[in-house]
Amino acid sequence: VHHNGMKIALEVAQHVDKVRINPGLYVFDKPDPSRTGFAEEEIAAIVARITETLEPLVSLLKAQDKALRIGVNHGSLAERMLFTYGDTPLGMVQSAMEFIQICDRLDFHNIVVSMKASRAPVMLAAYRLMADRLDAEGFPYPLHLGVTEAGDGDYGRIKSTAGIATLLAEGLGDTIRVSLTEAPEREIPVCYSILQALGLRKTMVEYVACPSCGRTLFNLEEVLHKVRAATAHLTGLDIAVMGCIVNGPGEMADADYGYVGKIPGTISLYRGREEIRRVPEQEGVEALIALIKEDGRWLDP
Ligand code: SF4
Known part of the structure; x- marks a missing residue:
């Protein structure tokens, strides 16, 4: 669910087991080119607006025992994050933490977190930082791993593997998605191969x-x-x-x-x-x- 996605999220939550929202876009204000910063009150007002918008979704998910993926994407961080932390792995982590803390205040914990970027080193840094932060703050949430917009062919597979397998080998990650510019079903064998190569699953000879x-x-x-x-x-x-x-x-x-x-x-x-x-x-x-x-x-x- 992307731009100002509450209505869509509420509808799809009726039909699926897990809804993904992008914290950078869920409550979306067009970037203002003349802006030079964010005052604390402005950020507090935005957080209040996000809370108001998340509350109905979280209530619905809670009632149906369904999960929420807080799916940060490096390419679409909110303007306030870019001003405060820059276009960085830390900005991605803060973006997720803002939503995690709002969910915590709403007593919702059925959460999965992802930190996707189209460059493997950026996603590696973001996931590692996120894992440390979740540990430090006592949120034992699973991580969904992926290198987004990885492209196609051999290089798309290698790039995805470089990001996903590195983290899995470090013991990070609970679910994975290989994102290829190919028919979606072609992503699945790559996932199986990554898991088998690391000795995490055995699904083929x-x-x-x-x-x-x-x-x-x-x-x-x-x-x-x-x-x-x-x-x-x-x-x-x-x-x-x-x-x-x-x-x-x-x-x-x-x-x-x-x-x-x-x-x-x-x-x-x-x-x-x-x-x-x-x-x-x-x-x-x-x-x-x-x-x-x-x-x-x-x-x-
Ligand atoms: S043929 Fe023998 S020495 Fe050559 S690569 Fe194969 S196993 Fe190794």
């Missing part, structure tokens, strides 16, 4: 594969594609595809199964760190499937 080098004994890229095509549905397994016997077995990172180049034309199949059998290269993928079946870990796709 984990493939361990070497980058190939002068020792590689088969076409790694092609074999990895084949192995993935055959096994991608076996959620929970770790499967390694390694180009040679020299470093392969040691670097399989405790995979459940390994497909390793033994000598030219021959593949070794491993269960854990144990070599189970050797097969001609052309039978490698089929033999891997057979081994997984023998172990009772195969499911038909």
